[in-house]
Amino acid sequence: MSNFRHGISDTLVLAKRSFLRIPRAPDLLLSFTVQPIMFVLLFVYVFGGAIVTPGYDYVDFLMPGIIVQTMAFGGFVTALGLAEDLKKGLVDRFRSLPMSRSAVLAGRTLADVATNTVSIAIMIVVGVLAGFSFDAPVAHIAAGILLLLLFGYAFSWVFAFIGLSSSSPEASQSLGFILIFPLTFVSSAFVPVDSMPSALQAFAEVNPFTIVVDAMRSLFLGAPAGNSVWAAVAWSIGIAAVFAYLSVAKYKRAVVR
Amino acid sequence: MADVAIEAEGLRKFYGRVRALDGIDLRVPVGTVLGLLGPNGAGKTTAVRILTTLLPPDGGSARVAGFDVATEAAKLRSKIGLAGQYAAVDENLTGAENLEMVGRLYHLPKGEPRARAAELLERFDLSDAADRLVRTYSGGMRRRLDLAAALVARPPVLFLDEPTTGLDPRSRLGLWETIESRVAGGTTVLLTTQYLDEADRLADRISVIDHGRVIAEGSSDELKDQVGGEHLEVTLESESDVEAAIVALEPVAAERPALVEGVLRMPIKQRRGTIAEAVRILNDAGIGIDDVAMRRPTLDDVFLTLTGHAAESADGDGDGEESGGER
Structure with a gap:
């Protein structure tokens, strides 16, 4: 029991550490404030006019997709931070302390939830200013925000694994982008899936991003949900569980570079 | 424990x-x-x-x-x-x-x-x-x-x-x-x-x-x-006296003195009085002395002897x- 209590307190100590970084090295702040705004404006006003989305205004179609993408990338701070901790020997220090083996990772991923919350708020405001409107009961909208945070949390664990696996902070960042960009673009996030060539379409239909984006469209816009909400929750929990396991295993064997 | x-x-x-x-x-x-x-x-x-x-x-x-x-x-x-x-x-x-x-x-x-x-x-x-x-x-x-x-x-x-x-x-x-x-x-x-x-x-x-x-x-x-006991080190005013000095110092040296980078270096028979003795011998022989010192091996010497390379040789x-x- 005291192990469990220590685990929680260690995680909070380290989440606080990750969190304190934000105002002190505000360069990262750009990536979860300015960057999402830029993406929204870019897609709505540059690509929007050229993309046909039957049944929706493009801005309505886009917002659930682009927020999901932002959530997926929100965890890159975890990858970057872990790669830096490894490089600077901090992981060695933490691993030599009588603390929980998962707290360094759990602390960072927890801090990501807070920054992801900020990103969601900013994007919704910008989206509304650009013409987005919800078309669903408040409870569904709230559930949608929770789903976004859960999905973002799952990807923080993916990034934790990337951060522990890459040779430098820079490498962790590009590795993350290379892995996640294709997944977000070959999905229903930005264009209707049936506009893609059939091979891509087949991939896009089973892509968890499509499932989560579809779930978000049903929760924010009242689109027919099918099983997509439960499937999205299942995918998120599954991704989080698999990558949390892999990351903690990797962390235990982590070596200074 | x-x-x-x-x-x-x-x-x-x-x-x-x-x-x-x-x-x-x-x-x-x-x-x-x-x-x-x-x-x-x-x-x-x-x-x-x-x-x-x-x-x-x-x-x-x-x-x-x-x-x-x-x-x-x-x-x-x-x-x-x-x-x-x-x-x-x-x-x-x-x-x-x-x-x-x-x-x-x-x-x-x-x-x-x-x-x-x-x-x-x-x-x-x-x-x-x-x-x-x-x-x-x-x-x-x-x-x-x-x-x-x-x-x-x-x-x-x-x-x-x-x-x-x-x-x-x-x-x-x-x-x-x-x-x-x-x-x-x-x-x-x-x-x-x-x-x-x-x-x-x-x-x-x-x-x-x-x-x-x-x-x-x-x-x-x-x-x-382990590396060896104390050494006497003698620096001469003129290198041309080296051979003469080697012969002259024989009574205090445990082994034949060796010339290392301009310094005559030799293990000694005993510690007490050796420096004074060496100075007297060299003076009597009319050989000018620049410096005489007794030197204990340093850990550097230990290291060099044991590993065959100096401690800080690498990067x-x-x-x-x-x-x-x-x-």
């Missing part, structure tokens, strides 16, 4: 075909300092990493503070402090926040982390910088903070991996004094270094390691004696093969 704080038997670690550790035995009594001395890549850091549970050994066993590194790692960690080759502190926290964080992660009782942080900052001369972000600290300040972090929980066993590499002489001296005061208080220290003066000053016993094996073990004096950046180099 009782009187032995660190005990290792036959520790082995392989990286592919490289034998980083090839069967190392160590024994450090409580309250003493063991210096692990060796060139870059000798396996010093690997040994520390195994003893601090960061790395599992491929063979052998080790106990620290009575706990087995393999099976009781969690308990062991609450008994040790580690300061590595890196100043492992968070740049985006203040000095005080760094130490408090470490105190919380050691699960010190409530209130204690903050009090300990203040106390250590004071002791390490960092009070003025306590509330500044560490990224504004100088290299020496970071190292001091790093060592302070290792001391937060007053661990009975301290591992210091090249604690003064890259520090200026003043900071080095300060760190040495701190380490000495910990040892006076009963702390056991395992120190790796490539600086011989550091081992000479701090270590009660020294294990010289090279290519993953202990090639010599003993106190600083014992090691020096001076830690144990190359295991840390992968730099930061």
Whole structure:
């Protein structure tokens, strides 16, 4: 029991550490404030006019997709931070302390939830200013925000694994982008899936991003949900569980570079 | 455990075909300092990493503070402090926040982390910088903070991996004094270094390691004696007198004097009166003397003799093969 209590307190100590970084090295702040705004404006006003989305205004179609993408990338701070901790020997220090083996990772991923919350708020405001409107009961909208945070949390664990696996902070960042960009673009996030060539379409239909984006469209816009909400929750929990396991295993064997 | 704080038997670690550790035995009594001395890549850091549970050994066993590194790692960690080759502190926290964080992660009782942080900052001369972000600290300040972090929980066993590499002489001296005061208080220290003066000053016993094996073990004096006793060194005013001087000094020299870089160097028959005797002989022979000195072998000589190379010959950046180099 005291192990469990220590685990929680260690995680909070380290989440606080990750969190304190934000105002002190505000360069990262750009990536979860300015960057999402830029993406929204870019897609709505540059690509929007050229993309046909039957049944929706493009801005309505886009917002659930682009927020999901932002959530997926929100965890890159975890990858970057872990790669830096490894490089600077901090992981060695933490691993030599009588603390929980998962707290360094759990602390960072927890801090990501807070920054992801900020990103969601900013994007919704910008989206509304650009013409987005919800078309669903408040409870569904709230559930949608929770789903976004859960999905973002799952990807923080993916990034934790990337951060522990890459040779430098820079490498962790590009590795993350290379892995996640294709997944977000070959999905229903930005264009209707049936506009893609059939091979891509087949991939896009089973892509968890499509499932989560579809779930978000049903929760924010009242689109027919099918099983997509439960499937999205299942995918998120599954991704989080698999990558949390892999990351903690990797962390235990982590070596200074 | 009782009187032995660190005990290792036959520790082995392989990286592919490289034998980083090839069967190392160590024994450090409580309250003493063991210096692990060796060139870059000798396996010093690997040994520390195994003893601090960061790395599992491929063979052998080790106990620290009575706990087995393999099976009781969690308990062991609450008994040790580690300061590595890196100043492992968070740049985006203040000095005080760094130490408090470490105190919380050691699960010190409530209130204690903050009090300990203040106390250590004071002791390490960092009070003025306590509330500044560490990224504004100088290299020496970071190292001091790093060592302070290792001391937060007053661990009975301290591992210091090249604690003064890259520090200026003043900071080095300060760190040495701190380490000495910990040892006076009963702390056991395992120190790796490539600086011989550091081992000479701090270590009660020294294990010289090279290519993953202990090639010599003993106190600083014992090691020096292994290399040979005292030597007489004579510098002549004129090199043309060398042959004459060699003949003349025969009565005091235990072996034929050798000329090394312009200095006549010879083992002596006895210590007492030898310098006066040598001066008298040379004066009588009309040979001008520039300098006469008695010299004990230094650890440098020990090192050179034992390993066939000087201690600081390599690139001076830690144990190359295991840390992968730099930061």
